[in-house]
Amino acid sequence: MNLNTISPNPDFTVSVLDQRLLPHVEQYEILRTVEDCIEAIADMWVRGAPLIGVTAAFGMAYAAREAQENEHPEGYFQSLASHLASSRPTAVNLQWAIDRQLALAAQKEMSFEALWDEAVTMLEEDAAACRRIAEHGLPLLQAIFSQTKKTVNVLTHCNAGALATVAWGTATAPVYLAHAQGIPVHVWVDETRPRNQGAHLTAWELAKAGVPHTVISDNAGGHLMQQGKVDIVITGADRVAANGDAANKIGTYLKALAAKDNDIPFYIAYPESTLDASIADGLRDIPIEERSTEEVTHIQGWDEEAAALRTVRLTPSASAAANPAFDVTPARLITGYITDSELLRP
């Protein structure tokens, strides 16, 4: 399941899907320089930790090439790397990808070809990791289908999909593989306020892949579970603590509670790199980012008359707003973990 979120071209340019315009406009851009890569990351043409990492890896190859032409190649290369690293402050994969390319550049005399090949390798590694997540999650969907002989209803929150990665995604990976293997599957897509990654991105990529799906308000999932309309919940994770607590997009915890209350399995899908062994107790110690309140007070959508993106205000100007961006789901509510190395059911 590859949506060409990022693809290297034979002429050593990189094509990326401009995700800012989704789901309304599908537009690809060509990256040719480190500055292009920085812009693509900072302005969120690409988003999702794995995809940001791979984009930065290509950016580092361009940085190496551009530095060769500078009077002080070493120093200029380092400064481009720092600039790239600051394009999204909190993305762990971004720094990881840059460090990996810095180490390689030290060995290979800042060879553009070596860094380009490494970026391609990282791209392939990400796709392969997501493919393994698909394979580890598939038996869960197969088992439900074997038992019910009916369409398997999956609920997901936010976008842990192909759009966040090179291909397949994490939470969506088992769904795509099941769909490809002919298992009838339908996805309930939480719209995921306040940034609407579900309504904008997950819905778009499922439609693109031809997977039946239905967008719902974040409020609706509990009712659908009470009504027996959800067989399994699968979400991604931003960070998983040593005790199994999982930080993910705000609202995930509420769905985990509803799944528990209705005896519905609740799984988290992620690559091993998401595991943060340095955090013993996730609920106590994972820091939660407070994002701009404008994401709550305003919303962006497609003005069908003007055929343009438009932002409208939702709240009274006299009202305050708050926007905690993630919450932590305690391990006691999590049935299991679908990773690139295993299917773990504690």
Place this chain on the structure above:
Amino acid sequence: MNLNTISPNPDFTVSVLDQRLLPHVEQYEILRTVEDCIEAIADMWVRGAPLIGVTAAFGMAYAAREAQENEHPEGYFQSLASHLASSRPTAVNLQWAIDRQLALAAQKEMSFEALWDEAVTMLEEDAAACRRIAEHGLPLLQAIFSQTKKTVNVLTHCNAGALATVAWGTATAPVYLAHAQGIPVHVWVDETRPRNQGAHLTAWELAKAGVPHTVISDNAGGHLMQQGKVDIVITGADRVAANGDAANKIGTYLKALAAKDNDIPFYIAYPESTLDASIADGLRDIPIEERSTEEVTHIQGWDEEAAALRTVRLTPSASAAANPAFDVTPARLITGYITDSELLRP
């Protein structure tokens, strides 16, 4: 706490607040005829079961006056009553108010004055019922304040406020009374997708009353409870079954689960008329309205550039949507019931 949602004037006209434009524009309209009242109800200038009932009661007074001038007063009066009853198909209070006025009209020879006075009585009864809800809920907030000596943090969902009634509201009534009595109180306002009654209406009326409040996405409440930032949850109800299960705006159940998981009291506030003794098991038997999917796929907000309301699309046109409008919170998750006759803690 009276926002003049509806007020009779000395010249026998009725002023109503046009709630369609809230929170962006505060505009009042004058109703003079039964047709005006039908339009106000059907086009949702007024909304909320109690307020709809009172508006219909004034409509019936106008119907009586207009019927006097018709060739066939009795038949015409009946036909106006039917027309009024069909202005919002599912509102229980609407039919109740019309039936009450029909019975009075039969006794009083369709006297406009008698029906006008009755409408005023019904208006006063609603305000008094909400005031009693305020008094029955106040001790809960007082007790929290006595214990913590800190601002009492209330979380509410949807709008069960003064805007849904003649004055005070139901879920908001104890909050307004506590605020008036100098108890420091702060309200977390769920925006309440898909129709955003929290962001549009509850936030507006709390701002109008000077009650400190913060609008949050519906996803945020669970996290705030985990963090100890919520002392009590109070919501309204659309229907309460004999077993105590309560139907309310979609998403209420998720907040009740989170309250239970964090040992936070969860109360439902409503007038006794909301109790439906004919339904033994709410979860099994309360029918849930499916509303237009456009409420999920599109959203209305204020275009600050154009200074106008505007609707934008949120989802891909290829994606289906679903919109269950209510859910049922099982009695086992409800700490107690704040009604106009008592504070009930089972």
